[in-house]
Amino acid sequence: MTKLNKTIVVTGASSGIGQGIAVAFGQLGANVLINYHSDEEGAKETLKQINDGGGTGIIHQANVGIEEEVISMFDRAKEEFGGFDVLINNAGIQQDNTFSKMSLEEWTTVIDTNLTGQFLCAREAIRHFEGKPDTGKVKGNVIFMSSVHDIIPWAGHINYAASKGGILMLMKSLALEVAPQKIRVNAISPGAIATDINEEVWSDETKKKELLKLIPYQRIGEAKDVAKAAIWLASDDSDYVIGTTIYVDGGMTLYPGFVDNG
């Protein structure tokens, strides 16, 4: 694999998909700002794996839903690395409940992190990219981490599905707005990837069997499946790809109930 001579900011990089992406980029020689919210040990593990693979990184604590913390985080990336090229807008949470039982707090916590948090981070990235000189080449790249639930409705998780549906239009509208400035914006929508966010499903054999019925490709994904798509989207190989969502989902969005087993 070719070396990626880029600096990237990865939010929520102390675990799961964010950690997998940060490590994969680090191993390709990128400089990585590893953002974490509360799991400092996880962030240190991410940095260790990056260093072991020959990459460099810094750790920065910030809540992506708080404006001042987001601004400071991107200032740090500029100070330490003299700028950055790619934002992996990954941090996200679930707080599940049925609709009539859902509290306003459960609604706003998820929207604040998943949607407003991705807005705040993307805005700082775009501000930085817009300030770069025009050379005719790409100035920067924003990759939103959405979910198959930006198009698959999800009962019992309406705050989460609403946040991801919001990311879809945020991503597309932003891609349209900044493409003329040579700034690329896309999204990745993972299906079921085994991480902390869904551990209670993949660690239980019965629930895992039920989950596999929703995945035509018959395996649960891994963070590295998502990382490979992120590397391609961040590279110049995808230079003409704008405003697109890559579904990394083993076919989950293909209406698996219609699979013909007979």
Ligand code: NAD
């Ligand atoms: P995860 O729980 O391992 O990772 C989420 C990360 O976000 C954690 O590191 C967490 O600390 C961080 N985070 C949470 N709130 C934050 C905040 N306010 N500020 C900064 N960081 C914060 O789960 P994951 O599966 O790796 O999730 C990563 C992203 O992928 C999320 O956006 C999630 O919605 C999305 N996703 C995951 C799956 C899956 O199956 N795992 C499927 C679709 C989409």
